[in-house]
Amino acid sequence: MVMLVRVAAVVVTAFFASAPAFASEGLWQPDHLPLAAVNKAYGFAPDADWISRTQRSSVRLTGGCSGAFVSPDGLVLTTPRCIEACVQKVSTAATNYAANGYYARTGKDELICPGLGMDRLDAIEDISVRIRQALAGKAAGDLRAVKKDVEKECASKGAPGTRCEVVGFHGGATHSLYRYHHFDDVRLVFSPEGSVATFGGDPNNFEFPRYAFDVALLRAYDNGKPVASADFFPLSTQDAKAGELTIAISNPAGGSRAKTLAQLQTDKDRDIAHALMRFGELRGVLTRYIAESEEHRRIAQADLFAIERLYKSFRGKFEALQDADMLARKRADEQSLQDFVAGDPARKARYGAAWDEIERAQATYREIELPFQFKEGRGGFFSKYLGFAKALVRGAAEHDAIKRGEPVPELQSETQQLFSTAPVYPDYEKVKFTFTLAQVRDGLGLYYPFVQKAIGNESPKALANRLVEGTRLGDIAVRKALQQGGTAAIESSDDTFIKLARLIEPDAKEARKQMDDYEAWVGRNGRLIEQARFEKYGDAAYPNPTATQRFSFGTVAGWHDGTRQVAPFADVADLFARANAEAPFMLPPSWVAAKGALDPKQHLNFVTSNDVIGSDKGAALIDRDRQLVGIVYSGNVASLGGDFWFDERSNRTVSVPSGAVLEVLRKVYKADRVVGELETARRH
Structure with a gap:
């Protein structure tokens, strides 16, 4: 695999030069991580193997969402919002999985998601010099043809399923060749009832505390069999603590931070x-x-x-x-x-x-x-x-x-x-x-x-x-x-x-x-x-989002919303205290029945200072040991301004912690097959 890892000697934020030497702001390419600054800020120095395995453990879903391999057998954790179209397509009037949820109790019950695919990022190669040489003496409009030729050549040399993409960064100052493996056979394993996946509905959307169990499971197949995913994130059995370092792996697109x-x-x-x-x-x-x-x-x-x-x-x-x-x-x-x-x-x-x-x-x-x-x-x-x-x-x-x-x-x-x-x-x-x-x-x-x-x-x-x-x-x-x-x-x-x-x-x-x-x-x-x-800051500035994989570094942290200090955790006990008999705060029968079995102190949602534009749905949130500690599904109200800039004082990313994933799957949905697979993955 070709992946050049550069270290930015001086780190400033890409869009606010007056910001501190290092902050949570930053959507960093895997091969251009601010390693020296991360080590200074967090005492964490990931090596090339850590970075490449992390890169291959995350996936990009069709439509732009993210997800994470969480077992060696192609099991992928994401959010229901990322698979709404799939759930709708496999539902009927008699089997409304969007409302009632779905769990495949056997492998044969895993349902094919029509039109849903996922990409695993296998390699990144800096081809800036190659692109400049190919364009020498040509019109600017020839860039598309040059990129197409490079992508075609790359795909022809790869194994079946290889997809290649030439991506320009910093306004075309640099170019990289991204090589993916595409999985077009993706199947639904688990999706919760809509009322708990969107608990609180619009009134509680982008608010915190929030108590949604916004968790879904897919499985990637290849030639009719579950994919052997050598790189994955084992779920941590311990929830991340306040102040703990968290790394988000997302595929953000758009954003307006480069706008005037x-x-x-x-x-x-x-x-x-x-x-x-x-x-x-x-x-x-x-x-x-x-x-x-x-x-x-x-x-x-x-x-x-x-x-x-x-x-x-x-x-x-x-x-x-x-x-x-x-x-x-x-x-x-x-x-x-x-x-x-x-x-x-x-x-x-x-x-x-x-x-x-x-x-x-x-x-x-x-x-x-x-x-x-x-x-x-x-x-x-x-x-x-x-x-x-x-x-x-x-x-x-x-x-x-x-x-x-x-x-x-x-x-x-x-x-x-x-x-x-x-x-x-x-x-x-x-x-x-x-x-x-x-x-x-x-x-x-x-x-x-x-x-x-x-x-x-x-x-x-x-x-x-x-x-x-x-x-x-x-x-x-x-x-x-x-x-x-x-x-x-x-x-x-x-x-x-x-x-x-x-x-x-x-x-x-x-x-x-x-x-x-x-x-x-x-x-x-x-x-x-x-x-x-780029000429002023070089690699010390992260490029605008391009729907390609980015790492961001943050910590578990609450914030002050102008009237109160908001704690970083929302627990199971608080969920039941908030629930009532009216939508959108009504819990499904499965949760009501499991109330006595669930640990009331288990965190159900938590917030971190990771910079994820639009709170990139389905992004993996991991710790320094490459354990998955959360799955990103939303952000707070202040994070909506993340399209334009990152305000570390108040921009927060909301995730479901790994402990809640295991607790709820085991005690609410009796998903013993999947829980066993997740627990075995930890020992793999």
Whole structure:
């Protein structure tokens, strides 16, 4: 395995140069860990073997979540939020595993999760020099082709299941080749009842103390047999104590820590403000729908949870951007980097205009953001039927490009949903589509040309009913026939949603191009700023998240929320004291029956100061001995500002401790087979 481990001689945080010499902030690449600083801060000096085994013990799930091997037989610990789609797909009206939970009492009972895969990171190689040499004398646009060639060569040399990914860091100043082993046979072993996995629901989401048992188990298979996972994290039988070092292994994506102040202002005024309005109203619509019947609850509960989380997340981000102290630190950091650039003529010529260019681009964004959201983005038409139709229409339109061998990544992504076996519920689609049609009409205005074209003079409810009643796209066989029929089948189709997708596609395409042009321009200048930062700080600065594996270092620690000191632990006894007979604080019968058997002093949740953007779901939390001490599933309210910056005073990651995993599996779910496997793994 190739993995170069560099030691940063001087450590500063990537986005706040005025921060202490070392803090919990930092999302560090496995091959660029701040080893000297970690040793100084925690008395911990992991060697290359520790790092590589830790790297291979963690996995990245399809969709961006994380997980951890916890046995030599491919058993993976993650959270129910990461497998919601799997649980929904294997459930039926008669077997609602999302509500009632699932446990495979034998290996034969482990259920295949359709569409769910996982990647184990086997090796990292710094190929920065190779990329620079390959691009010498070529246009900047050739980078994609160069990366594709490197990835293809890497995969061809690997064993079956090898996947390779070239990843750029620091705005393209460096590049690494990530080699993964992909497992596409992933099976459900355990998922708890929804009421305890999301105990406290939206009122308690991102709050602490919290008492959710947000734990799920999967198993990776290869050639029909459980994977032999040589590297894994044995579960610690002792919960981590206050002040103890914890290391989180996650795969964070996105984040806005590299954004300028001008971009953050636009985020607050436009994206976040508009999202709060849309998701707030949609939450009310879904809440009413769910209250109508248990069947409606089964159908829409996952969507409601997702919307509630999004709403609270955007609200937390909005509140974070009111923090004057953190904004002042951001401003000082930005000014420091600009002064560094201005101090050298060559740097000024290369990087100096980037901040002004991004600020000027914000005026364009403010003009195109709302139309884009309604024509193409997350604010637009909320319907599975239209999702199918758009994928089919775009697939037909781009058929010739595929025949010419041209890459069409957008098409490849969108067509994945076409053959999903998940059921579609017409009545529910009518409710969702009525809401979003009204949103489009009200957001853009009754006489806006796109509104007149897509909706006309019909009421949203009448149009939604007519479209849903006139489609057959809920039938997977119909979708397959339309795709196989190509352009001719699409153009001759009288399906109502196909006709709508064809009608609005030119507007959506124009909106995409406008947004792509904006993002390309801002992206180029943003990469220049990241390169300038790398030139100033080098490896002492961690790069922006790239959906690749990162390590973060923290401790078990509470915080002061402005009115009280919050302790780092929430116990089983506190759970039963908080529970009542009403959702979302109602416990399932299995927990009520097991109350007397459970240790009331067992910690059920705890918080640490690890820096995990978005509290990367399913991230492994380990100790210095590579024992798993927790599985990350959430964060506190302050952590929602982690997209923009890390505030060690109050940003906390919430996890379920290993002791609770073993205690609950054994005493509540009588999961003796899995508990035995976990205990045997400790002796492996």
